[in-house]
Amino acid sequence: MKSGHASTRDLAWAVRQSAKKAGERSPSVRGADWRTATVTAVGTGTITADGIVWRCLETYTMPLVGDVAIVSQSSNGNCIAFGRLSAGAPGWTTPTLGTGYTQGNTSSQGNNNGPIRYRRIAHQGGWWMEWDGGATRANGAQTANILSAALSSTFRPVARASFVVARNATSITGVALSTSVVHSCKCDFDSDGTVSLISAGAGDVETNWFSLKGIRYPLS
Numbered sequence: 191m192k193s194g195h196a197s198t199r200d201l202a203w204a205v206r207q208s209a210k211k212a213g214e215r216s217p218s219v220r221g222a223d224w225r226t227a228t229v230t231a232v233g234t235g236t237i238t239a240d241g242i243v244w245r246c247l248e249t250y251t252m253p254l255v256g257d258v259a260i261v262s263q264s265s266n267g268n269c270i271a272f273g274r275l276s277a278g279a280p281g282w283t284t285p286t287l288g289t290g291y292t293q294g295n296t297s298s299q300g301n302n303n304g305p306i307r308y309r310r311i312a313h314q315g316g317w318w319m320e321w322d323g324g325a326t327r328a329n330g331a332q333t334a335n336i337l338s339a340a341l342s343s344t345f346r347p348v349a350r351a352s353f354v355v356a357r358n359a360t361s362i363t364g365v366a367l368s369t370s371v372v373h374s375c376k377c378d379f380d381s382d383g384t385v386s387l388i389s390a391g392a393g394d395v396e397t398n399w400f401s402l403k404g405i406r407y408p409l410s
Contacts (some may be wrong), residue, residue, distance in 0.1 A: 200211050224262035226275065229255055244271035252317055252410070263382065282307040287325055287337040292322035294399055301326055301358075301399035310345060310409065317409040319345055319379070324401035325358075340383030344409075351379040351407040360395040375400065379407065 227239035237244050237253050244261050248254060250273040253259070259275040284307040287293060293305035303324030311318050325336065359373040375397055376388035389396040 207352065224260060224272075226258055227261050227393050229253055229257040229259055229274075231255065241272070242269055244269045246271045247273065249273060252312075282309045282322065282373055285341075285369075288333050288336055288338050290328040290330070290333065291336050292326045292328075294326055294401070301401070303401045303403050306402055308341075308345065313406075319409055321402040321405040323403060324399060326399045327387070327397055329396045329398070334386060335384040336387060337385055341385075342383070346383045347379055347407055347409060348380050349381055353377050353379075353405050355402060355405070357390075357397045357400040358395070377402065377405075379405075 200308055222381050227242075227244075229237045231238035232253050232255060233243070235246055237246060237250075237257070237259060239259060239261060242261075242263075244259075247270060250259070253271070253274065259274050260270065260272040261269065263269050284293070284305050284363055287306065294301035294303050301324050304322065306321070306323040306325050308319060308321050311320055327336075353376070354374045355377045357373060357375050359371045377400070378384075378386045378388060380386070387397060387400065
């Protein structure tokens, strides 16, 4: 059997360990610190993670459930969220094109821009849409959407985003190709999720290929 002295010593050790663990969990004891936590809910200017509501910094815009965020708790209990950790470059989505359009992943008709694809990226404190690649177009194929289906709501601009895009160069009637060239057309990215070529028949020859490479617009 342990002596009374040994029992008292063990009890004191247990009390110290318990106090240490309590202090490690208490911000008033441990002071300010930071850690990572997974977001389980999003509020107005706040996130919830580890069962605690954290107020977001101004730079932590559009938080999402599932974000791994950097959070910090001060010694007086104030809780802030700095922002999400980077998950690396977001993956590209290659859509199915509408009737009359073919992905431009070959040098056919001068189009070697690669297939049309898109992704949603965080940029300058907000979400943006980014496009890449190009497509070929059959004569007469002027549909309301170059895609087979409208983009989902998370990929649509708030209002129409219009761009001048590169196309196959064609001459204007009676003018030499070397002096007057139609080499662009308008492309509308609409808030209903459609993507449309405008004036695809400009010039003596219709638009047979076009590029969306480098197009970027805000989603909010």
